[in-house]
Amino acid sequence: MCEIMRRINNNLGLLWSVLVWGVMVVMSVSAVAESEGPLVVHSAWVPQAPPNIGVMAGYMSVVNVSSDPIVIAGLSSSAYEEVQMHQSLVEDGISTMAEVKSVVVGPGARIEFSPGGLHLMLIAPVSTDSSADTVPMTLHLADGGWIHFTLDIVAKTARPEVDVSDAHDHSMHAHHGS
Template structure:
């Protein structure tokens, strides 16, 4: 019979091996936006490259500091910019998509700890082709989107 420790170690090995960087997907320059103490949410940004001959969709993300993560975009409706949750973020075949302030991004909601420059956040990205990538994103101070 397996001990609790053996079971935890075995499950950990399964979880960590499922987050191997895929040969066809590359994540460049990931970072999380620094926010003031007491803020309920922050955002993560990066560029995703797809080196395969078929489009791939980012369908889920998880992180180490919030209750949940949503895929978001900014859209202009009646001349007002609004943030909207999206079902997926498509990376075209042999192409890239940039998650950046004012556009597509990951919304990290329900912060459980401060988000300060110099720290980092572990992000797990899941794609519709079954690939998963674990990324460590540094926390950066980012100027406001609208000045």
């Protein structure tokens, strides 16, 4: 009898651990994720815009938590006339930028949209109102799905540090538009 009770107690302990860890994982994911589903968008931000500038660059991390590849087909925002994905490159001392039509996020992979590399081009703001704290965004998937999220508008003095050694990373799996 004592043995049975001990086993039940052990199993309850295991169940309790699983429950606690499960809640912690869900809490930690919801703390960073701004979307649900197989593609998680987090750490999405855009620098505060200089005055009268018609183009801004936005940044984010995307993580594919599924076992299948996911294709990002584009983005849109009610705050900008157009949103594109662009890749900055420095090759042979020449700085260029090219539009990227789609980005493939492999199973379990993370892709960083970061300064000096792959980034979002926010073109032509529809309003000159500078009081907003966030920019609404929709990420469109090639399979017809979509993800709503927001870019935090970050003041110049509070920007994440830029690691120059990682800038211009050519290694992401991106499909360049023709």
